[in-house]
Amino acid sequence: MSKRTSDSKVKAPLSALAARRLRQQQLAAQAEPSDSNSNGNSPAIAPGAEATPTFHSKDISNISPSTPLKSRSPSAIPPKETIDSAPDSDIDIPRQISNFVQTEDNYVYDTQTLETTVKLRRGESFVIQGEYRISVISGNISICGAVVETSVSLDVIAPSTQALPVIECAPKSKKRKVEKPARKDGGYDAIFSLHSTQSGLNDVGRICPRFDRIWKPPLTSTIVKSKGSDSFTPILTAIQPTPILTLPPSWQPTITTLSSTKQSPKSIFIVGGKSVGKSTFSRYLLNNLITNSQQSSVAYLDLDPGQPSFTPPCILSLHKITSPILAPSFATFGSTEIVRQHHVGYISPREDPKYYLRCAADLMREYRRLVEQGEKLTLIVNTCGWIKGMGRELLHELVAVCEPTDVVGLGDVDGVFAEILPEGKGVKRHTLEAAGTGNAVGNTPGSQQFTPADLRILQTIAYFHQRPKVSGISSGSSDNNSPSFDFEKHLTAVPPLIAAYKGATKVIHGVTILDTGIAPDLIFTGLNATIVSIKLVKNDDREHPAIQYLENMYDENNDVTPYIPANQFDGTSGLLTAEGTVTAGLAIIRGVNEASGELQLLMPIHEDEINGYLDDGYKILLCRGRDEMPVYLMWDWRDGRAGQKERRGTGSGGGVDKMPYLDFVDGGEVTGKGAKEWKVRRNIMRRGQQRR
Known part of the structure; x- marks a missing residue:
C-alpha cells in the first residue's frame, strides 16, 4: 500500500x-x-x-x-x-x-x-x-x-x-x-x-x-x-x-501519372462506393491537369445526380473547365462552361435507369463532337456511389458508353473491376485507398456534421439565390466566373416572372410530371410550390416525341392546359428523349393563375435569356421530377417567428397563418394551418374493425 x-x-x-x-x-x-x-x-x-x-x-x-x-x-x-x-x-x-x-x-x-x-x-x-x-x-x-x-x-x-x-x-x-x-x-x-x-x-x-x-x-x-x-x-x-x-498516400502518384501527356487525350473513369472521395479525387485531378500539365482545359462529365459537383441535384452534366476549382459544390455555379446538361429528376439512377443511360450517352456524344472539332480535352467521368446489384450493371453500361482509357477505383473495387471492365481492350486500372480511411477528407467526429441530404439542401438553396447572368444559348459561360449570391431577400419577397401557358402569348408550351399519372384538372395541384426543370425543344424538330404529342393533341391557339402525361410513354425516357432536349436550368412554381393561364416562376435565369430561347425557335416545357424543395426556400423562418409573437400578443395569426403546409409549437400548443386535424374517410375496413 x-x-x-x-x-x-x-x-x-x-x-x-x-x-x-x-x-x-x-x-x-x-x-x-x-x-x-x-x-x-x-x-x-x-x-x-x-x-x-x-x-x-x-x-x-x-x-x-x-x-x-x-x-x-x-x-x-x-x-x-x-x-x-x-x-x-x-x-x-x-x-x-x-x-x-x-x-x-x-x-x-x-x-x-x-x-x-x-x-x-x-x-x-x-x-x-x-x-x-x-x-x-x-x-x-x-x-x-x-x-x-x-x-x-x-x-x-x-x-x-x-x-x-x-x-x-x-x-x-x-x-x-x-x-x-x-x-x-x-x-x-x-x-x-x-x-x-x-x-x-x-x-x-x-x-x-x-x-x-x-x-x-x-x-x-x-x-x-x-x-x-x-x-x-x-x-x-x-x-x-x-x-x-490532405490526400491518402496512394493518390498523388496516380494523379501525377494521369496528368502525364504521354497519352492524350485520356478518358478517366472514376468508380467507388459512397463517401470514398470520388469527388475529391476528381477535383484534385482536375486542378492538377489544368495547372500542372500542358492542357489548358479539361472536360468533366458528372454522372452523380445525388451529389453533383457543379449543378443542383438531379442533373447530369458535361462541363468545359479552364481554371482550377477552389470551392465546394454549392459555390461553383457559373465557374464552368456548361456544354450540355440533362435533368433526370431523381437523385439516384435507380428510379429510371434507362433514361439515365440515354442522358449519359447523349453527353458523351457531345464530348466526342468537341474532340472531333480539334479540342484535345482530357475527360474526367465522376460516377455515383451505387456499385452493387443494378448499380454495377449500370457501371458496365457506362464503361461501354464512355470507353475510358483509365479506370480509377477507390476502396474495395476488385469485384467491381472484374465485372464492369472489358478484357483485352487495354484499359489501365488504378486501385486506390478510400479517402475516409484516415479521416483525411470529409467530416470527422466532433466537427460540424452535414449529411449528403444536408448538402443537397444547401446546394439547392444556393442555386436559387445566385445572381442571374445573361448568357447566350450556345454557351453557358460568362466573362466573370466568380460566383455571386444574394441572400438579402427571401424568395417569397422576390417578384416572380410571369409566364403564360395558354393563349396566343404563351411561352410555356407543355408541362409534365415524371413517372406519374394525374388527372388533367389536378395538374397544378401537383405542380404548385415544386421545383421544375426548364426543358428546351426546337420547334422544327418534328421527330421529337414531345413535339409530336403536342401537335396531335392540342391546337396551338386553344385555351387548354398543354399537359403531357409521362406515364403514357416508356417511363420518362420515351417522352423526354435526351436527343434534341436541352435543360436550361431549374425554376420554382411560386403560384398559378388558372383564370388568366399564367404561372409565377422563380429562377436564377435572367428573363432576357428565356426570351432568347423563344427567339431562337425553342419551345419551353416544364418538367417536375422528385427534386426536393427545401422548406426554407418557401418559408421565411424569421417572418414565421414574428408571426408567433403576434399570435401571443394580439391573438392574430401573423406569419403563422400564412404557411398552409407547416405547423408550429407555440408554448406547448401546436398552431398554424398545418396543425389542423385531417378528416379522412374509412370506407375500406374489415367488418370486425367497424364500430357497431
Whole structure:
C-alpha cells in the first residue's frame, strides 16, 4: 500500500466539464505572452476563445464573427497509444492545423491596399477558412491539387462544410518554364497576398439557420490575428476537430501519372462506393491537369445526380473547365462552361435507369463532337456511389458508353473491376485507398456534421439565390466566373416572372410530371410550390416525341392546359428523349393563375435569356421530377417567428397563418394551418374493425 505524503490532499472527483475547464485554463496560461513581449503591441498569435470555454446554444448568436474556426490535421493527431492512455477523453488536446509560425516579417497587412502578404518556406503549411483571393507574388504554391504560379490570382471559398484546403509551397509547374525567383526577403520559397472577397454566401444563414455557422471559426482555437481578414481566418491550432484536406498516400502518384501527356487525350473513369472521395479525387485531378500539365482545359462529365459537383441535384452534366476549382459544390455555379446538361429528376439512377443511360450517352456524344472539332480535352467521368446489384450493371453500361482509357477505383473495387471492365481492350486500372480511411477528407467526429441530404439542401438553396447572368444559348459561360449570391431577400419577397401557358402569348408550351399519372384538372395541384426543370425543344424538330404529342393533341391557339402525361410513354425516357432536349436550368412554381393561364416562376435565369430561347425557335416545357424543395426556400423562418409573437400578443395569426403546409409549437400548443386535424374517410375496413 502506498503512503500518502504530507502535502497531498484528497481531491474530489471532477466532472468532464470541470476537467475540460481546468485543462483550457492551463492552456490559456501557457499561451500568455511573456513580460519581454509586453510592449503595448498586439500579440502576433491570438487565442480564439480560451477565456470563455463554455458556451450554451443561446449564446452562439452573440459570438463575434472574428471568433476562429475548428480544424484538425491528420499529421498532427497524437499517436494511438497517447490517445488511448488519456485519462479523460473529454479533455481536448490542441491539434496543429498550420505549421506556419507568424512573425512581423512573414505576415504583413497593408492598410492602403487592404491586402495581407504571407511568406512561406518549403515544408510550411497554411490553412484558412472563409472567402479570399490569393495572388502569387513570387514562387509557386499548391492548393487543392492546383499549382498556382507567379502573377496568377484565384478566388477560394472554404467553409466548414468540407475539409479546409491547405496552402503549401510547390515546385514550378510543368505547364511552362518559370524562372527561379531570387532568394530574398529572408530566403522564402513562396510569397503571396490575400484579399477579402464577398460572394454573398456568408449570409446563407439568413435563409437557412442550419448553415449559419459554416463560416465561423472554432469556438476554441488559435488563429492569426489580422485587421484585413474580415472574410477569412487563418488557423494555427484548434482544440475542436475540423478536417483539413490532405490526400491518402496512394493518390498523388496516380494523379501525377494521369496528368502525364504521354497519352492524350485520356478518358478517366472514376468508380467507388459512397463517401470514398470520388469527388475529391476528381477535383484534385482536375486542378492538377489544368495547372500542372500542358492542357489548358479539361472536360468533366458528372454522372452523380445525388451529389453533383457543379449543378443542383438531379442533373447530369458535361462541363468545359479552364481554371482550377477552389470551392465546394454549392459555390461553383457559373465557374464552368456548361456544354450540355440533362435533368433526370431523381437523385439516384435507380428510379429510371434507362433514361439515365440515354442522358449519359447523349453527353458523351457531345464530348466526342468537341474532340472531333480539334479540342484535345482530357475527360474526367465522376460516377455515383451505387456499385452493387443494378448499380454495377449500370457501371458496365457506362464503361461501354464512355470507353475510358483509365479506370480509377477507390476502396474495395476488385469485384467491381472484374465485372464492369472489358478484357483485352487495354484499359489501365488504378486501385486506390478510400479517402475516409484516415479521416483525411470529409467530416470527422466532433466537427460540424452535414449529411449528403444536408448538402443537397444547401446546394439547392444556393442555386436559387445566385445572381442571374445573361448568357447566350450556345454557351453557358460568362466573362466573370466568380460566383455571386444574394441572400438579402427571401424568395417569397422576390417578384416572380410571369409566364403564360395558354393563349396566343404563351411561352410555356407543355408541362409534365415524371413517372406519374394525374388527372388533367389536378395538374397544378401537383405542380404548385415544386421545383421544375426548364426543358428546351426546337420547334422544327418534328421527330421529337414531345413535339409530336403536342401537335396531335392540342391546337396551338386553344385555351387548354398543354399537359403531357409521362406515364403514357416508356417511363420518362420515351417522352423526354435526351436527343434534341436541352435543360436550361431549374425554376420554382411560386403560384398559378388558372383564370388568366399564367404561372409565377422563380429562377436564377435572367428573363432576357428565356426570351432568347423563344427567339431562337425553342419551345419551353416544364418538367417536375422528385427534386426536393427545401422548406426554407418557401418559408421565411424569421417572418414565421414574428408571426408567433403576434399570435401571443394580439391573438392574430401573423406569419403563422400564412404557411398552409407547416405547423408550429407555440408554448406547448401546436398552431398554424398545418396543425389542423385531417378528416379522412374509412370506407375500406374489415367488418370486425367497424364500430357497431
